Amino acid sequence: MLRVHCLARVSTCCLSPRAAPRPAISISRTRTTAGRGLRWRAVGSTRGYATSCDKLLFRQLFEKESSTYTYLLADVSHPDKPAVLIDPVDKTVDRDLSLVKELGLKLIYAMNTHVHADHVTGTGLIKGKVPGVKSVISKASNARADFLIKTGEKIHFGDLFLEVRATPGHTQGCVTYVTGDGPSQPQPRMAFTGDALLICGCGRTDFQGGSSLQLYQSVHAQIFTLPKDTLVYPAHDYKGFTVSSVGEELLYNPRFLKDEKTFKSIMENLNLSYPKMIDVAVPANMVCGLQDLSAKPAEAASN
Numbered sequence: 205m206l207r208v209h210c211l212a213r214v215s216t217c218c219l220s221p222r223a224a225p226r227p228a229i230s231i232s233r234t235r236t237t238a239g240r241g242l243r244w245r246a247v248g249s250t251r252g253y254a255t256s257c258d259k260l261l262f263r264q265l266f267e268k269e270s271s272t273y274t275y276l277l278a279d280v281s282h283p284d285k286p287a288v289l290i291d292p293v294d295k296t297v298d299r300d301l302s303l304v305k306e307l308g309l310k311l312i313y314a315m316n317t318h319v320h321a322d323h324v325t326g327t328g329l330i331k332g333k334v335p336g337v338k339s340v341i342s343k344a345s346n347a348r349a350d351f352l353i354k355t356g357e358k359i360h361f362g363d364l365f366l367e368v369r370a371t372p373g374h375t376q377g378c379v380t381y382v383t384g385d386g387p388s389q390p391q392p393r394m395a396f397t398g399d400a401l402l403i404c405g406c407g408r409t410d411f412q413g414g415s416s417l418q419l420y421q422s423v424h425a426q427i428f429t430l431p432k433d434t435l436v437y438p439a440h441d442y443k444g445f446t447v448s449s450v451g452e453e454l455l456y457n458p459r460f461l462k463d464e465k466t467f468k469s470i471m472e473n474l475n476l477s478y479p480k481m482i483d484v485a486v487p488a489n490m491v492c493g494l495q496d497l498s499a500k501p502a503e504a505a506s507n
């Protein structure tokens with residue numbers, strides 16, 4: 205187990221008597237085991253788009269120019285209320301940090317699912333505004349960050365954790381973050397799929413080392429093997445959808461329902477225009493948004 209950072213305070217897990225006290229912040233490396241369950245359980249809503257866990261605070265946030273979703277997760281049962289942001293956008297950093305402050309959370313990680321091409325990550329700005337926050341991205345992305353994570357590793361915030369699953373194909377370094385498996389973790393599980401799996405769609409594969417065959421295989425192996433009730437939260441939606449599930453994507457995703465060859469042909473014929481921001485966004489995101497911020501003094505901590 206690789207511990208990369210610890211807070212002095214520890215808390216015991218209130219829902220799992222078997223769990224040992226865990227440092228508030230840590231990243232550990234374990235082997236990933238794909239869920240094989242076939243559960244379909246509606247929790248708290250008629251469509252089942254909710255997760256039950258007293259500890260988890262969860263918010264889905266939207267940036268309208270790039271149609272990007274940012275996700276805020278926190279363990280509110282822990283005295284520090286440690287929180288993570290997944291895929292923050294530079295333009296909405298102030299909104300996101302205000303929310304973190306209002307909710308009394310302690311932001312510890314600003315995480316990226318991949319090197320985005322259509323917008324600049326908010327990670328660099330956040331690090332300047334909230335000292336102590338660590339940036340996270342995959343090692344396979346070849347980007348710079350405080351923590352370079354790999355498949356199978358766990359990212360802990362309080363007693364909750366996210367499991368890292370490599371889902372390359374949109375870019376070489378794409379990962380999906382999945383909430384933990386176990387009695388004290390949110391049920392159903394939640395998968396933050398970045399651009400690998402979108403709702404009834406997927407990320408394009410025509411730049412940044414993209415590969416349609418790799419995408420097809422990684423989504424099938426790493427996401428579609430999760431329990432069917434696992435909630436799917438993508439990095440983008442262009443039609444106004446907010447959440448799906450593994451079960452729904454298995455039934456209705458028009459791209460992944462096809463065989464590999466047909467999928468490849470679909471991806472080769474998407475005819476999408478290049479993202480407007482790509483020339484600015486990719487270099488900035490390769491350094492997790494710290495491209496030109498070194499000269500600027502850090503602002504006062506937001507929380």
Ligand SMILES: N[C@@H](CCC(=O)N[C@@H](CSS)C(=O)NCC(=O)O)C(=O)O
Nearest residue numbers: 321322399405406407408476478479480
């Ligand atoms: N018009 C937007 C870019 C839209 C786009 O290409 N989205 C990407 C994800 S961001 S790189 C994508 O993979 N889309 C897949 C799809 O099927 O739409 C812009 O100019 O930024």
